[in-house]
Amino acid sequence: MKRLRGLQGFLWLTYALVILNLPAFGQNGILVFQSDFGLKDGAVSAMKGVAIGIDPNLRIHDVTHEIPAYNIWEASYRLMQTAPYWPKGTVFVSVVDPGVGTVRKSVVLLTNSGHYFVTPDNGTLTLVAEQLGIKEIREIDEVANRRKDSGQSYTFHGRDVYAFTAARLASKTISFEKVGPRLTGKVVAIPYQKAVFGEGKVVGTIPILDVQYGNVWTNIDKETFKKLMVKTGARIRVKIFNSNEKVYEGEVTLVNTFGDVPEGENVGYFNSLLQFSVAINMGNFAEKYHVQSGSNWKIELSK
Known part of the structure; x- marks a missing residue:
């Protein structure tokens, strides 16, 4: 009888995840980085090193690291331009963050398409939120999801918070629910002229x-x-x-x-x-x- 109940529970979970398309553990082990850092120094390599330290089996790729410095709008566009061509469950990290260390929120957006975006909520999500739809947003809990012994570093959240959290999410070390508290279904949006x-x-x-x-x-x-x-x-x-x-x-x-x-x-x-x-x-x-x-x-x- 216990075995039958266990089987029934498994079938109901499968129904919930497949038929209802619930987001739990939809990550696919692919991690895609974007920044305005350029490749002249070691900043991008440091972020990737943190990710590999979480799980060396992650498949790591790039959108671009040539976003013009501080250009949040262009970061938003490049995500919109490329994200739909990546498989459902891909985790994107976008670090164009002129307000690093300030009160702007660090978030993970799960879109209706099943993609994850780890970034400051500073306008970077403007276009993917419109294009792919908002399923859920969570604020990163920086106590639980921050690189060990990095609490005194205030200017490299790309390495200490975003790459760390994204790698844990992409590798299924944590579920989306463990990212942090759920937020209302809005992101900071940059106004622009619609067609x-x-x-x-x-x-x-x-x-x-x-x-x-x-x-x-x-x-x-x-x-x-x-x-x-x-x-x-x-x-x-x-x-x-x-x-x-x-x-x-x-x-x-x-x-x-x-x-x-x-x-x-x-x-x-x-x-x-x-x-x-x-x-x-x-x-x-x-x-x-x-x-x-x-x-x-x-x-x-x-x-």
């Missing part, structure tokens, strides 16, 4: 640059863009603003790919995320026209 159509124009944000080539990416998706009713090969009027200051005004040709126009011509196209972008064929649009990116950069499209 919208109205009065014969589409307005959006320039969240990021394709930094290698100087192409200007926007958050204007195909469905919103289609409301302009512009066909491939047609010209589009483009205005770009930094806050309220106009930086660029001109026309681009809507193309499927760069080779559709001669070298040096300004083009509009849809990037790998299927969002509208502008570029110069075999040139650098951002450099030529002094365009940058961020939540304060806006773009307006019209016929």
